[in-house]
Amino acid sequence: MQIRKELYKLKKKLWNKLSILCYHRVENRDADPINITVGTHNFSEQIEWLKKSTNIITPSEFEKILMERKHFPKRSVLLTFDDGYSSYENTMSILKENSISAIFFISTPEKLFYWDLLLEKLILPKKILEKDFEVFNSILATLNQNIKIEQSLNEKSLKIIKTWKLPSTSFPFERCKAFSIIINKIETQNPFKNNSVFRKINKINNMTKNFDYLISKPELINYHTIGSHTSNHFNLNSLSPIQQKNQISKNKKKLEKYLKRRIRFFAYPYGSRTHYNKHSIELAKKYFKFSFSNFKGNVHKDSNHFEIPRFLVRDWNIDKFKVKLESFIANK
Numbered sequence: 001m002q003i004r005k006e007l008y009k010l011k012k013k014l015w016n017k018l019s020i021l022c023y024h025r026v027e028n029r030d031a032d033p034i035n036i037t038v039g040t041h042n043f044s045e046q047i048e049w050l051k052k053s054t055n056i057i058t059p060s061e062f063e064k065i066l067m068e069r070k071h072f073p074k075r076s077v078l079l080t081f082d083d084g085y086s087s088y089e090n091t092m093s094i095l096k097e098n099s100i101s102a103i104f105f106i107s108t109p110e111k112l113f114y115w116d117l118l119l120e121k122l123i124l125p126k127k128i129l130e131k132d133f134e135v136f137n138s139i140l141a142t143l144n145q146n147i148k149i150e151q152s153l154n155e156k157s158l159k160i161i162k163t164w165k166l167p168s169t170s171f172p173f174e175r176c177k178a179f180s181i182i183i184n185k186i187e188t189q190n191p192f193k194n195n196s197v198f199r200k201i202n203k204i205n206n207m208t209k210n211f212d213y214l215i216s217k218p219e220l221i222n223y224h225t226i227g228s229h230t231s232n233h234f235n236l237n238s239l240s241p242i243q244q245k246n247q248i249s250k251n252k253k254k255l256e257k258y259l260k261r262r263i264r265f266f267a268y269p270y271g272s273r274t275h276y277n278k279h280s281i282e283l284a285k286k287y288f289k290f291s292f293s294n295f296k297g298n299v300h301k302d303s304n305h306f307e308i309p310r311f312l313v314r315d316w317n318i319d320k321f322k323v324k325l326e327s328f329i330a331n332k
Contacts (some may be wrong), residue, residue, distance in 0.1 A: 012302070015300045016072045016073060016076065016300075017076070017298035018076040018077070018078060018300070019054075019077050019299075019311060019331070020078045020311065021311055021313050022292075022294055022310040022313060023079065023082070024036035024037065024083055025037045025038070025083070026039075026081075026091045027039075027087040027090070028040055030124075030162050031119060031164075032315075033119060033123055033164060034183070035165040035166055036083075038314065038316075042316060042318070043094070046313070046316075046318065046321050047094070047098055049318060049322060049325075050079075053322075053325075054075045054329070055075050057073070057077070059078070059225035060101075063264070063289065066290070070301055077325075077329075079102035079103070080105065080227075080267070081102060081104045081105065082105045083105070083106070084106035084229065086210060088104060089213040089217055089220065092217070092221075092223070092224055093220060095224070101223060101224055101225065102224055103225045103226075104224055104226055104227065105227040105229040105266070105267035106226060106228070106229055106251075107229040107233040107269070108251050108254045109231060111202065111205040111208055112207035112209060113233060114183075114205070117207065119179075122136060122149070122179055122182075123162075124162070125153075126158060127153075128151050135204050136182075138200065139197055139200050140181070142200075143185060143197070145178070145181055147178050147181075149173075149175050149178050150175055153173070157173065160172050161175065161176065164176050166180060186201070187270065189238060190239060191232070191234050192239070214226070215258055227263060227264075227267060227292075228251050228287075228288070231246070231251040231254070234247060234269060235275050236277065237274060237276055244280055248284075249283075252266075252287055264289040264290065265289065266287065266288040266290070267291065267292040268291065268292070268293055268294070270294065271292070272294060273293070273307075281306050289305070290308060291305070291306045293307050293309055294310055296309060296310075296328075296331065298328070298329075298331050311324075311331075
């Protein structure tokens with residue numbers, strides 16, 4: 001038995017594998033503290049290099065190869081995008097113009113994602129509104145954080161704060177430190193608890209999410225594949241079984257109502273193994289054909305269909321992107 005396992009490992013190393021790229025937002029932004037946005041210039045150069053240097057497969061090809069347990073073509077790459085942003089319409093158009101079909105995993109919150117809310121209300125204002133300032137100070141006090149965030153910043157300070165990104169242990173302003181603490185707490189805490197940080201933050205969340213592009217651009221939506229990403233992008237591991245089920249099933253039903261077709265793909269929010277559990281996997285098996293994680297690794301014909309690894313892409317220039325992609329492809 002041990003010899004057979006060793007032979008299998010050796011054989012598996014020789015198999016062609018698929019590298020799945022995980023993007024989030026593609027657009028030019030003044031600030032991106034959670035470091036998930038790729039600028040349009042870098043994205044265009046990345047796409048151009050991928051077309052010349054890799055074998056970009058479609059979601060349909062991915063599904064067929066895995067279901068039939070066949071080998072992937074050499075240097076195979078699949079593009080995926082997480083969360084759901086208004087910039088997706090433009091991203092979808094760019095990809096279609098380049099004959100690339102991708103998977104877009106979309107959350108369907110009623111209001112702005114909390115990380116974007118914190119960017120707009122805590123990081124970017126020249127002066128934080130008095131009512132928002134009180135909420136932030138109340139949250140920090142509840143978390144036993146003795147931080148005095150700057151209510152006002154001058155133009156020079158605003159230029160500096162716009163360049164700050166996570167992960168970082170350096171905080172040029174107390175606003176940055178508060179942002180990091182609040183983000184981490186929301187990610188790990190059950191948001192449905194009465195005193196949760198998410199509930200408190202949501203009191204100042206008056207910005208609604210727009211999903212019009214899912215309805216108004218059928219030529220784009222039909223060219224690509226839409227996947228589920230839960231209703232609110234909460235850490236599934238922080239939720240009860242029934243809360244997990246509601247987050248997954250309601251998001252799936254909402255997307256299927258928009259699209260008038262079945263959703264077969266799912267991505268765990270955040271996506272590391274600490275962000276979901278056995279119950280999450282069982283729900284994914286119940287509702288979907290494949291579910292995607294966000295830890296590093298390549299995919300082969302025997303890969304687990306419900307913990308599919310991906311490689312996170314950041315705003316890398318083309319030279320760094322080439323180095324990163326070659327390391328992804330070489331990953332055994």
